Structure formats: C-alpha cells, structure tokens
Amino acid sequence: MSSDGTPGTTGVDPAQLWLRSGEPRRGRRPSFSREAITAAAVALADAEGLEAVTMRRVAAEIGAGVMSLYSYAPDKETLLELMVDHVSGELTAPAPPSGDWRADLKAIAHTQRAHMLRHPWLPAALSTRRVPGPNTLAFLEHTLAVLRPTGLDGAAKLEIFAQLTAFVAGHVAHEVAQAAVSRSPDRAAAEARYLAAVAADGHHPELAEALSAPVRPVTAEATFTRFLGRLIDGLDTE
Missing domain, CATH: 1.10.10.60 (Homeodomain-like)
Structure with a gap:
C-alpha cells in the first residue's frame, strides 16, 4: 500500500x-x-x-x-x-482534414498546446500514461485521418502522433517552468548576467556568436510556432 x-x-x-x-x-x-x-x-x-x-x-x-x-x-x-x-473530452478537431497534412498537424499541435496550458499537470501525466480512453481515441482518429495523404503505414502514423504529442508536452512543461522564472525578475536578471559573462570569457565563441544574433520574437506563441515548424516541416514520409 x-x-x-x-x-x-x-x-x-x-x-x-x-x-x-x-x-x-x-x-x-x-x-x-x-x-x-x-x-x-x-x-x-x-x-x-x-x-x-x-x-x-x-x-x-x-x-x-x-x-x-x-x-x-x-x-x-x-x-x-x-x-x-x-x-x-475538451479536445475537438480544429477542422476537417484539408488535405494539407502538415498544416493540419500544426493546427492539431496548437490545439494540444492550448489544452495542456489549461491543465499544466498533463505533460507529467502523459509521460506515464499507457491506456488511451475513448476521448483520446477520438482525437487520435482525427489525427490519423489528417495523415492519410502521406501514404505512411499505420505504425508510422501512430509514431508521428506520439512524437507530436511528446513534443507539445515537453514544450509546454518548459513553457510553464519559464513562466515561473519570468515572475521572478531577480532570477531572470541573474541568469542574463551569467550568460553575458560566459559569452565574454573567450572560451565559448559559438555561444557568443549565437547570443549576438538578432533577437527573434520571444512571445510564447511565436516560439512554439517556430519550433513546431522545424519539427513538422522536417518529417520524412519516405
């Protein structure tokens, strides 16, 4: 017990x-x-x-x-x-499959992100869950329909669904943790000072170059969209 x-x-x-x-x-x-x-x-x-x-x-x-x-x-x-x-049961298909499976997958991921942000405990729960229930199966069914134009076999489609869900869960967990850090200005400022010092020490030229690059949009939505595009646009259907 x-x-x-x-x-x-x-x-x-x-x-x-x-x-x-x-x-x-x-x-x-x-x-x-x-x-x-x-x-x-x-x-x-x-x-x-x-x-x-x-x-x-x-x-x-x-x-x-x-x-x-x-x-x-x-x-x-x-x-x-x-x-x-x-x-x-709160998850609803963003729209019927359009035939553009990459665009449809991105819409699914955005739906999942909004859902997990409403329930921040979900990423941790999903990491140990193994048994899809009826509501989960309904959303999975929609995703498999979205992937039909890829011509992939069933196992590959299931792998993509698992990969996408894991990506969203990991990103949301990080997003929630970073939001907590941002609510502590002293901690955020300390981290910025530390990275600036490391970049200037001469031992990390690659990091220094990366940190000197133009700043991209840093809103949570923009960051998620950028990362998601790299994942889905790079999926191989061969």
Whole structure:
C-alpha cells in the first residue's frame, strides 16, 4: 500500500477500465459517480498540481470515505487514466482534414498546446500514461485521418502522433517552468548576467556568436510556432 493509502498497483486493464460501466454493480445505489470523482481530481490537479491528487484528498473533496473510492478507481494509476481521458473530452478537431497534412498537424499541435496550458499537470501525466480512453481515441482518429495523404503505414502514423504529442508536452512543461522564472525578475536578471559573462570569457565563441544574433520574437506563441515548424516541416514520409 502506498503512502496515501492506495493499494499496490499491478497495471491498468484497459478493457476493465473503458469497456465496462464505471459504477459498482452490487450493493446500494452509489452516492457518487466515477465522473464526479474524476472531475474532483481534475479540479484539484488544476488548482494545486498533480502531486496534490491522492485518494484521500479526492475523497475529502467530494465528502466520501477513502475506501469508497476504490470501487470506482482502485488505485491512483487508474484515477490518472480517468483524469487524462476526462480532460481529453475538451479536445475537438480544429477542422476537417484539408488535405494539407502538415498544416493540419500544426493546427492539431496548437490545439494540444492550448489544452495542456489549461491543465499544466498533463505533460507529467502523459509521460506515464499507457491506456488511451475513448476521448483520446477520438482525437487520435482525427489525427490519423489528417495523415492519410502521406501514404505512411499505420505504425508510422501512430509514431508521428506520439512524437507530436511528446513534443507539445515537453514544450509546454518548459513553457510553464519559464513562466515561473519570468515572475521572478531577480532570477531572470541573474541568469542574463551569467550568460553575458560566459559569452565574454573567450572560451565559448559559438555561444557568443549565437547570443549576438538578432533577437527573434520571444512571445510564447511565436516560439512554439517556430519550433513546431522545424519539427513538422522536417518529417520524412519516405
């Protein structure tokens, strides 16, 4: 049993999780639903971060005993799967596939970025998640349709979806961390002074040249768009 009272995890059975009702089948009518429990966990993660989500804390948020939650989510791993797919229900296809798969992929990535910025805990959650639920599968289906003009086989299309999602998640995690740094002017100024000193020490000529280049737009949106273009424009469909 874990430190928050969660029984040991043996892995999530996707058929058990997604193809069966989320409500207990026996006993008296339940006071809560899997949807309500998941929504409470998501609200907690949005407000305080993923580390705040424990079975005990979620139970307290909905006014239930912690043991009663195990009928709906037997462990935190399962709860995390439910949370990710719950918020994935917010994802909608930016537009029907246009035939320009690179442009469509970029639109998908921008949708994913906005989604992860609304739920900053998602990048960390996605790094350990393995079981796509119905909402995630709907978005995956759209992405596969976008990639149809490439002529790639199914495995390659799935790899591109995974690569794109990992890129967005990593970028958003970095973006959120940098936003926290920018809220500390003293720390940002100290880092700038350090880099200036390193660039001037004569031992890092490549870095000095790079730092002397014209400054590009540094808004979060412009930076993401620039990085995304390098990724998608460089994808090989051969």
